[in-house]
Amino acid sequence: MYKFSINQELKKALVFFAIILLSMISMVTVSEIYKSNANDKNARTVGEMRSWRNKIEVANRNNQMLVQHEDTFKKLKDKFVIGDENRLSWVEVVQKVADSRRIASVKYNIASQVLLDKNSLDKKYAGIDVFKSVMSLEMKFIHEGDLFVMLNALRDEAKGLVAVDKCDVELINKNVNDGIIGENITDNMRAYCELSWYTLKKSDNG
Amino acid sequence: MIGSGMKRIFYFSGHRMTVFHWNRKTLSGACSFESNVEGYDKFKQYLESSEKATTCMMLDVIEEDFRKDVIPHVYGKDRKAVISRLMDRYFRSSRQYTYSEIQGRQKQGRKDDEVLLAAITNPELVRAWIRIIEECDVPLSGILSLPLVSKTILPIIGAKKGYVLLVSQQVNSNLRQTFFKDGKMVSSRQSVINQDAENISNIGQYARPEVERTITFIRSQFQLEDDVINVHLLGSDAQIDSLESTFLSDLSNIYQVHRIKDLNHKLGITGLPDRFADGLFAWLALNRSGMTGHYGRKQEFVRFYYALASNALYASSVIVILVSLLLIESNISDGISYIESTNLLQKRTAEFRRVYNEKYQAYEELFSNAKLMDMAVGMVEQIETNSQITPLDFMLALSKLVSNPQIGRIYIDKIEWSTRQMDETNRTRSRKKPDVEVKYKPTNVTSSSEVQHVAIVTGRIPVTSNNYRESVNRINNIITTLNSSDRVENVSAINLPVEVRPEKKFASETRALSDSEKDEQSNKGGQFSLKVVMKAPEHV
Numbered sequence: 001m002y003k004f005s006i007n008q009e010l011k012k013a014l015v016f017f018a019i020i021l022l023s024m025i026s027m028v029t030v031s032e033i034y035k036s037n038a039n040d041k042n043a044r045t046v047g048e049m050r051s052w053r054n055k056i057e058v059a060n061r062n063n064q065m066l067v068q069h070e071d072t073f074k075k076l077k078d079k080f081v082i083g084d085e086n087r088l089s090w091v092e093v094v095q096k097v098a099d100s101r102r103i104a105s106v107k108y109n110i111a112s113q114v115l116l117d118k119n120s121l122d123k124k125y126a127g128i129d130v131f132k133s134v135m136s137l138e139m140k141f142i143h144e145g146d147l148f149v150m151l152n153a154l155r156d157e158a159k160g161l162v163a164v165d166k167c168d169v170e171l172i173n174k175n176v177n178d179g180i181i182g183e184n185i186t187d188n189m190r191a192y193c194e195l196s197w198y199t200l201k202k203s204d205n206g
Numbered sequence: 207m208i209g210s211g212m213k214r215i216f217y218f219s220g221h222r223m224t225v226f227h228w229n230r231k232t233l234s235g236a237c238s239f240e241s242n243v244e245g246y247d248k249f250k251q252y253l254e255s256s257e258k259a260t261t262c263m264m265l266d267v268i269e270e271d272f273r274k275d276v277i278p279h280v281y282g283k284d285r286k287a288v289i290s291r292l293m294d295r296y297f298r299s300s301r302q303y304t305y306s307e308i309q310g311r312q313k314q315g316r317k318d319d320e321v322l323l324a325a326i327t328n329p330e331l332v333r334a335w336i337r338i339i340e341e342c343d344v345p346l347s348g349i350l351s352l353p354l355v356s357k358t359i360l361p362i363i364g365a366k367k368g369y370v371l372l373v374s375q376q377v378n379s380n381l382r383q384t385f386f387k388d389g390k391m392v393s394s395r396q397s398v399i400n401q402d403a404e405n406i407s408n409i410g411q412y413a414r415p416e417v418e419r420t421i422t423f424i425r426s427q428f429q430l431e432d433d434v435i436n437v438h439l440l441g442s443d444a445q446i447d448s449l450e451s452t453f454l455s456d457l458s459n460i461y462q463v464h465r466i467k468d469l470n471h472k473l474g475i476t477g478l479p480d481r482f483a484d485g486l487f488a489w490l491a492l493n494r495s496g497m498t499g500h501y502g503r504k505q506e507f508v509r510f511y512y513a514l515a516s517n518a519l520y521a522s523s524v525i526v527i528l529v530s531l532l533l534i535e536s537n538i539s540d541g542i543s544y545i546e547s548t549n550l551l552q553k554r555t556a557e558f559r560r561v562y563n564e565k566y567q568a569y570e571e572l573f574s575n576a577k578l579m580d581m582a583v584g585m586v587e588q589i590e591t592n593s594q595i596t597p598l599d600f601m602l603a604l605s606k607l608v609s610n611p612q613i614g615r616i617y618i619d620k621i622e623w624s625t626r627q628m629d630e631t632n633r634t635r636s637r638k639k640p641d642v643e644v645k646y647k648p649t650n651v652t653s654s655s656e657v658q659h660v661a662i663v664t665g666r667i668p669v670t671s672n673n674y675r676e677s678v679n680r681i682n683n684i685i686t687t688l689n690s691s692d693r694v695e696n697v698s699a700i701n702l703p704v705e706v707r708p709e710k711k712f713a714s715e716t717r718a719l720s721d722s723e724k725d726e727q728s729n730k731g732g733q734f735s736l737k738v739v740m741k742a743p744e745h746v
Contacts, residue, residue, distance in 0.1 A: 006512070007343070007509065007512045009258075009512060009513065009516045010512045010515055010516050010519075012516070013515070013516035013517075013519035013520055013523075014519060016519070016520065016523055017519040017520070017522055017523045017526075020523040020526055020527060021523075021526055024526050024527060024529075024530035025530075027530060027534055028530050028533045028534055028537070031533065031534040031537035031538055031541070032537055034537060034538065034541045035537040035538070035540045035541040035544070037541075038540070038541040038542075038544035038545050038548070039540070039541075039544050041544070041545075041548050042544040042545075042547050042548045042551070045548045045551040045552055045555060046551055048551075048555050049551050049554050049555040049558060052555055052558035052559050052562060053558050055558075055562055055566070056558060056561060056562050056566065058573075059562065059565075059566035059569070059570075059573055061576075062572075062573035062574075062576035062577065063566075063569070063573065063576070065576040065577065065579060065580045066572065066573070066575075066576045066579065068580075069576075069579045069580055069583045070579075072583050073579045073582065073583060076582065076583070076586055081586055082582055116652075120650055120652075121650075121652050122652060122653060122654070124581065124584075125581050125584075125585050125652065127577070127578050127581055128578065128581055128582055128585060130585070130652060144601065147597075148597075148598045151596065151597070151598065152598075155593070161586060161589055161590065161593075162593065163589060163592060163593035163651045164593070164596055164597060165624065165625070165649070166622075166623060166624040166625075167597040167621075167623045167624075168620070168621070168622045168623070169597070169601075169620065169621045169623070170619065170620040170621075171617075171618070171619045171620065174617070174619065193597070196651070198589055198651070200582050200585060200586070202575075202578055
């Protein structure tokens with residue numbers, strides 16, 4: 001019976017192969033690590049470079065925005081749209097129109113300023129707090145033109161940003177429709193309107 | 207010693223073991239060992255002193271027998287079993303030194319396979335030498351049969367087709383005759399001749415009777431009475447004259463004599479003595495294609511397999527080194543590229559940083575407000591746009607509509623004006639499903655959704671006493687006229703002077719009236735309330 005055994009030559013070849021294999025694996029691994037480290041550093045540098053490039057691009061964009069909106073923004077601040085509201089200006093305009101148009105009765109009421117719910121605003125305005133003050137205006141006047149002069153004056157002359165929410169206009173003197181106007185009549189019509197004054201401020205987390 | 211490029215072969219002729227050393231195509235040396243104790247010792251000394259290079263052994267012995275037989279056409283294990291039974295029957299004592307070769311199929315009958323069986327009838331003759339080879343740890347790659355190898359010479363001498371009898375002499379005392387049919391070996395025999403070792407020029411007279419005897423045997427054995435047999439004789443320069451004068455062709459036997467020197471030249475081998483053909487066959491055996499030997503036990507070749515495995519491992523090592531070097535080179539090249547790229551990127555980064563620090567860093571705080579400024583301006587623009595939907599706009603539009611002569615006289619007593627805004631979330635859904643109702647919500651002036659006027663308009667129309675149909679017609683006419691306007695989205699009735707709608711209650715009184723009562727009723731009666739929804743002006 002032949003006895004199986006690995007001969008010396010094969011043993012030598014096996015050992016040689018094993019040594020070569022291990023040493024080559026080691027060398028390849030070392031070269032892989034070298035490549036990987038170089039690649040990582042390269043990737044980090046690419047990231048850093050992009051970050052600086054982006055900063056410059058963002059700064060450029062911001063600069064353009066500043067140039068574009070600087071004047072408008074300044075006007076809005078002067079008009080008390082941005083910052084604190086200027087109620088006195090509104091009242092002055094109301095009184096001025098009432099006097100100049102000789103409006104029989106003008107009653108007004110300004111409610112406390114409230115902060116609008118963030119959820120009701122578009123997400124793109126997340127950095128801004130929007131405040132609203134509701135002004136109710138009750139008038140008695142001869143002609144509907146008086147009402148519109150009042151509303152236009154508030155919009156154009158008063159310091160602030162206003163929008164009319166609702167307006168009820170009623171004819172008191174039904175004879176007007178038939179062209180009969182009394183000599184001392186001062187209040188053919190009455191109106192009740194609600195206006196909202198908006199002011200904008202930078203949000204605390206904006 | 208056997209250096210690189212050197213090959214050797216053991217050639218055993220039965221009486222003597224000859225070792226041929228080849229350096230590429232040149233015979234660089236040969237040595238012989240007699241089959242006796244002294245020869246064995248010398249052979250052992252030779253093997254121990256020489257490099258243990260892989261060597262094959264070729265046998266040209268009289269103790270080799272050939273048989274042609276047929277077996278059923280089967281494959282695999284069945285074929286092996288059938289052949290094994292044949293070997294047991296014919297060569298029981300030879301077992302490990304047998305060889306079989308399927309040479310084709312019969313064309314008629316059962317179409318059985320034709321098989322050539324070969325065996326060394328006295329294996330101990332060979333084993334004595336193999337034991338020495340094993341003791342000396344020399345890898346033996348195979349044990350070959352000269353008759354089986356000799357078919358490789360047929361293309362060289364132009365004898366691939368027909369019946370061919372190849373006659374050659376490897377030692378002075380023997381004559382080898384191998385018979386082929388269409389290039390396939392059929393039988394072979396070695397016959398002893400009493401030729402003088404010194405004078406081989408009279409080979410003709412010794413060979414002729416043997417060849418004639420063989421041809422007679424072949425013709426009777428294989429029924430070749432009418433067929434031509436091509437007899438090819440190999441001879442040295444000294445033998446050519448004798449062979450050519452002795453073997454003269456006739457109608458049934460064609461003799462061709464080949465000079466060994468010419469064949470060597472044809473094969474490009476040099477350094478061979480042309481006395482006999484042993485060197486020529488040794489070369490053919492050494493350069494045969496494939497690794498399969500003809501005889502021997504597996505254990506006899508285990509050193510060869512080890513040597514093969516060792517060589518494979520060395521070759522693998524070289525491949526591993528080459529592949530690794532390629533990978534290393536690739537990795538290092540990539541690494542260097544990355545480093546170079548990193549250096550360039552660092553320079554660019556430094557430049558970006560410098561530009562930013564010089565131009566923009568001082569304004570960082572200012573820039574932080576730019577977006578806020580953009581947002582604020584955008585929002586104010588949106589509020590201003592939506593605030594253009596005013597009661598004045600509505601009243602002007604309504605006034606224009608009711609001035610239409612088709613409507614006739616109408617009194618507007620009260621307008622309750624407000625706005626509404628389309629719910630964009632519902633609108634998105636409604637685009638996907640057109641049948642979903644569009645929904646509205648209270649106006650949010652910061653939103654860019656469409657804003658519409660909504661007003662309850664209360665008024666009067668002059669009515670004729672007890673003429674309900676005219677009142678209904680006028681109101682319907684007003685609603686239709688308002689609805690026909692591009693600005694008006696929808697007009698719906700809330701209260702009508704004459705309620706003929708099934709969901710409403712209606713009560714009235716019919717009696718005779720004076721003229722003044724009729725005028726009063728005309729002014730006071732005919733009251734209505736309409737809900738008018740109007741679109742924003744086009745410029746908004």
